[in-house]
């Protein structure tokens with residue numbers, strides 16, 4: 001069995017249910033498990049003895065879109081591509097990914113997936129939950145080949161061709177729900193548990209306004225039969241709230257999901273920015289989790305404040321949503337935006353934000369072996385180099401991590417006992433080739449006439 005010992009000037013562990021930072025400890029990995037956390041240097045075949053590192057559990061980034069947000073990149077900033085300040089989900093992201101998937105070859109789709117996963121790993125993530133269109137099964141291939149721990153979440157839509165009218169209302173065109181559930185089941189049969197269990201699936205009805213009640217009920221029943229997590233988009237915009245209220249007897253999107261039995265501890269709901277305080281109280285009571293991705297909303301001048309959800313007692317996690325997959329910078333944004341919105345400096349403190357991508361994230365997907373450094377846990381680690389000039393001098397490493405660090409400081413990422421990133425570089429492929437191939441495939445979408453019209 002392979003053995004690896006990694007030295008941390010700081011090692012994040014848990015004691016009596018709370019975070020604790022150990023000084024000058026070693027993490028010993030045997031095979032795919034953490035064997036020990038010890039102050040003395042252990043025997044190991046491979047030794048990483050680099051002082052100044054902060055050894056964290058492998059970070060969990062549970063909301064991301066490698067493909068759709070890559071299409072938006074460098075096109076939708078500064079208000080470009082937005083009609084009347086509206087969300088770009090139904091005007092840009094969904095239409096272009098649908099067309100894009102149809103015109104690209106499987107090799108091009110794989111190239112985009114590989115580029116996205118490279119960015120995720122270099123952004124500090126060891127585990128990713130990724131909702132994507134079910135015409136992109138190459139996401140699974142790329143995740144398996146590149147070594148990431150991966151919860152693939154192929155979408156289910158009542159209509160895969162959702163279009164928003166000038167009033168923002170999403171209209172249905174056809175019924176794809178049964179076909180999407182069949183596709184999801186086929187992907188589950190093929191991929192669940194692959195790569196020694198690193199590849200898993202989540203049930204992924206796209207959103208409240210693209211999924212009708214019968215589909216949402218069927219998704220929940222199937223997910224609970226299999227014991228897989230459920231993830232969806234919830235209250236992403238005021239337009240969605242208005243659509244659901246009109247369609248479903250005045251219910252808010254959260255009430256709509258509750259009516260259908262989806263608001264429960266196995267639900268991870270992305271965004272919730274247009275949720276009312278009553279909605280958030282309901283979510284807290286039901287034990288559902290919020291996936292907070294503050295930067296994609298900040299891009300549009302909208303606030304998605306971690307602190308607002310957390311203060312309602314909701315398990316609140318942080319994900320990157322695919323636009324900029326720097327998970328450390330996302331924590332920084334979650335901190336700053338929460339403080340600005342609340343006018344309080346103490347809100348969204350560093351330990352809570354670190355929990356949001358470690359312990360609490362693992363709990364939300366019922367994985368007690370993840371998100372923690374302890375004997376017996378999975379050997380997933382994210383190691384941050386705190387020796388960079390902008391991180392010195394240093395007193396409290398968790399505060400430095402959230403307030404001052406970014407992805408350029410990610411030194412190592414280990415998944416399942418295998419080092420994927422070392423000294424900041426991907427070890428198992430040519431980064432330049434991955435970048436070139438992925439970017440070229442995205443540029444093919446940008447060259448489509450409909451992309452030229454939508455992306456200005």
Ligand SMILES: [Zn+2]
Pocket residue numbers: 063064065131233270321
């Ligand atoms: Zn999303």
